Amino acid sequence: MSLNLVSEQLLAANGLKHQDLFAILGQLAERRLDYGDLYFQSSYHESWVLEDRIIKDGSYNIDQGVGVRAISGEKTGFAYADQISLLALEQSAQAARTIVRDSSDGKVQTLGAVGHSPLYTSVDPLQSMSREEKLDILRRVDKVAREADKRVQEVTASLSGVYELILVAATDGTLAADVRPLVRLSVSVLVEEDGKRERGASGGGGRFGYEFFLADLDGEVRADTWAK
Numbered sequence: 386m387s388l389n390l391v392s393e394q395l396l397a398a399n400g401l402k403h404q405d406l407f408a409i410l411g412q413l414a415e416r417r418l419d420y421g422d423l424y425f426q427s428s429y430h431e432s433w434v435l436e437d438r439i440i441k442d443g444s445y446n447i448d449q450g451v452g453v454r455a456i457s458g459e460k461t462g463f464a465y466a467d468q469i470s471l472l473a474l475e476q477s478a479q480a481a482r483t484i485v486r487d488s489s490d491g492k493v494q495t496l497g498a499v500g501h502s503p504l505y506t507s508v509d510p511l512q513s514m515s516r517e518e519k520l521d522i523l524r525r526v527d528k529v530a531r532e533a534d535k536r537v538q539e540v541t542a543s544l545s546g547v548y549e550l551i552l553v554a555a556t557d558g559t560l561a562a563d564v565r566p567l568v569r570l571s572v573s574v575l576v577e578e579d580g581k582r583e584r585g586a587s588g589g590g591g592r593f594g595y596e597f598f599l600a601d602l603d604g605e606v607r608a609d610t611w612a613k
Contacts, residue, residue: 387507391550391562395425395449399469406554407496412478413455414556416485422555424452425469431511432545435523453477460484494558505592507564510546513594519544522570522598522608529612530574538582539575542612544568546595567591570598572611587611 396402406423413421427449434442451469455462455478462484466473526542549565569590576583588611591597598608 387503387564388552388560388562390507390564391425391552395427395469395550395552401469401471401474403496403554403560405471405474406560409453409474409478410554410556412475413453413482416455416457416482418455418457418482418485418556420456420556421481422454422553422559423474424454425550425552426450426452427469427550429509429511429548430545432543433519433523435520435527435540435542437539438524438527440520440523451477453481455481455484457485494556496554496560497558499559499561506566506594508566508594509548510566510568510594511548513596519595522595526570526572526608526612529609530572533613534576536576536578537574538577541573543571544595544598566593568593568595568597570608570611 392403396406409423410421427447429445429447431445432443433440448467449469450465450467451474452463452465453474462481464477464480466477523542523544527540530540530542531537545568547565547567549567550562551565552560552562554560567590569588571586571588573584573586576585589607598606600607602610
């Protein structure tokens with residue numbers, strides 16, 4: 386499941402196939418190397434901040450790239466490109482393998498998927514809710530925190546989500562992929578009584594969709610518990 390999903394979004398979307406990875410690994414194996422691998426990664430990140438009942442900040446970033454590693458004895462060659470394309474792979478492979486000048490007739494093992502049991506869902510948090518639903522979580526936290534104690538003067542809440550895709554292909558035949566969702570909700574409140582001010586904070590997250598914050602925790606919505 387993860388391999389198909391990641392291959393579609395990381396490789397196919399950039400005009401690449403598994404055969405292309407095998408060919409690039411073959412270029413590495415032309416030198417006398419002990420091991421070589423390709424590491425693809427893309428990360429989508431968004432965050433929102435609510436302060437004094439107002440959404441003050443929102444951001445969205447995309448980072449992606451591919452790294453090529455070549456190992457020979459105690460030597461390691463590494464090259465990285467911030468774009469995923471066949472040309473970038475070829476250039477990175479040529480750079481990484483320069484640690485060894487000697488040619489070799491080394492063969493690359495046929496790429497085969499590495500089986501593993503998923504430790505978490507492959508959901509894309511950024512697509513699991515609409516923009517307004519995400520902001521409603523922050524507004525809810527603000528409301529609950531203020532209603533929990535009349536001494537609350539300020540509430541700051543932040544919500545963030547990450548959707549990360551990783552794929553590794555190696556000269557030993559390894560072909561593995563992983564999908565890593567991550568969400569976090571943080572709440573900070575300032576209370577004041579008789580001129581004395583104190584600040585408290587709570588929050589949490591995990592490798593889920595944003596629905597995690599609206600799920601039940603000991604008979605109460607998780608986000609509400611943290612807000613209080």
